[in-house]
Amino acid sequence: MQESRIWNLYGPAEVSLCCTYHLVDLGMDQKVIPIGRTLPNYQCLIHDEFGQSVITDQHGELLVGGVGVFAGYLYRNDLTEKAVVDIDNMIYYRTGDLVQMDSCGLLYYIGRKDYQVKLHGQRIEIGEIERCLLNKDVSACIIVKCGDDHLVAYVQGTNINEEDLREHCSSHLPTFMIPSMFVVLDRLPLNASGKIDLERLPAPNFSLSSVPARTKYDAPRTELEQRVHDLWCEILKTSGKKIARTTNFFAIGGHSLLFVQLYYDYQSNFRFDSQIISIAPFLLHATIADHAKLLNTVKFSGIKSEVWNTLHIDEGNNLSYEQFERIKFIHKF
Known part of the structure; x- marks a missing residue:
């Protein structure tokens, strides 16, 4: 040998x-x-x-x-x-x-x-996420991009739950690569060729009520995190439901249009413009804890910066990343 x-x-x-x-x-x-x-x-x-x-x-x-x-x-x-x-x-x-x-x-x-997707401006290698999940008591999995804002992980395995999978991914992957939702199935549906049948995968539900409660609620720890939490609740219309400080915005019903609203609310409440902090880092680190860290870097001044505004922001379809970039470009000038 x-x-x-x-x-x-x-x-x-x-x-x-x-x-x-x-x-x-x-x-x-x-x-x-x-x-x-x-x-x-x-x-x-x-x-x-x-x-x-x-x-x-x-x-x-x-x-x-x-x-x-x-x-x-x-x-x-x-x-x-x-x-x-x-x-x-x-x-x-x-x-x-x-x-x-x-x-x-x-x-x-x-x-x-075809296993590379673009999400919030970041190129993501789907295979890297799948390899990460296969190291966590998962016998088979597939990652599917849903719309402009979500990655959904369909996994096959026993004695696993969404919370464990999310924590595992959080320990091994960047924030922007963590799927918005994990769907655990006894068996992934297969077609006649023995490949995973995408058409037979259950449709994900991104409403806040569909997200399983964590075994332990991770409450905001600082006054700034609490302010961010309250803004999230207003934007997402959570009706009194609490949001954990480590929950991803796009995992609880958030989408691109709501994120633009949230970013504008940050500008209004914390008195800054995109020259100080652009929308990009907020997209890449979309949790209450991370947003609080970003906002903590803002240098408050007595003069209110001119902030971008729009009419009827709550109307229309979700924005694509390209629309995000146009908004940022217009606001810059």
Whole structure:
């Protein structure tokens, strides 16, 4: 066995199975095994979402060209047009795989392109959340983006509950990557191919009443946290229900339009404008405790800053992140 060698080969069927290779070094490749270097007569490019080449250690989609690239999908010209691209008179296949290259020229597989979502301006790798959950007595799981504001984790397992899952994620993931809701199922529904059937997953309910009560209510600890708590209750119309200081705004019925209202209320009550604190950090750290820390950094002055206002803010549909950015841009000037 000591004389055996292990090769890690990468390649989808569209490029005749293999286009990169790596001889595994059991001493060096302890944490991550690269997919290696390009095989002879193949070429690999790494492009960002704008079709531009990326720099070292930056994620991008892997494009493969060379002798083994397929001619197209039989009778599916529509799929072929999406899957291939002509670059400098060479046909490249868009693998849909995210990779990065290190300074030694080794390629590393990151995940699927369609497993990357954008939430509140942050790019989130769904696979990273799923890997985190699979380390917590979860036999299977899937993360689904719902609308512009929510990630929902559907998990299969025994003797687990939402509170434990949320605490586990809080210990291992950034705040903006923690799902708004965890739905625990005895078994995840499967389709005829044995894959998780998204159509049969139960629809999430983001109303405040649907969020299970914590075994121990984590009440506001300071006067500032209490002020933030009261503003949240007004915005979310909680009808006297208490909100824990560590609860995520988007996990209890909050959405983008309500968040804009909340941010404006912060500006009005704490007398600051977006030049001092923009909306971005509030989005990334959307708990009462974190908002209180952010507001504590505001330098109060005797002169009230001019704050942004709008008519009929409680009307209309939820804002997209792009609309958030336009609001911030308009307010800046």
